[in-house]
Amino acid sequence: MEQAHFSALEAKHTGLESRIAEESRRPSPDLGLLSQLKKQKLKIKEEMASS
Numbered sequence: 001m002e003q004a005h006f007s008a009l010e011a012k013h014t015g016l017e018s019r020i021a022e023e024s025r026r027p028s029p030d031l032g033l034l035s036q037l038k039k040q041k042l043k044i045k046e047e048m049a050s051s
Contacts, residue, residue: 002051009048016041 020037023029 006048006051009044009051013041013044013048016044 016037020034020041023034023037
């Protein structure tokens with residue numbers, strides 16, 4: 001069960017990385033959205049580190 005949880009976190013982290021990269025490439029990136037996505041990514045990374 002623990003491995004499944006970690007895998008799910010990794011998938012979410014990778015998805016957020018993709019969304020951040022995609023938003024950053026836009027001509028006028030939404031800085032508020034970028035900030036929110038980066039905070040979510042950091043929270044997941046911290047949870048993965050504590051697992």
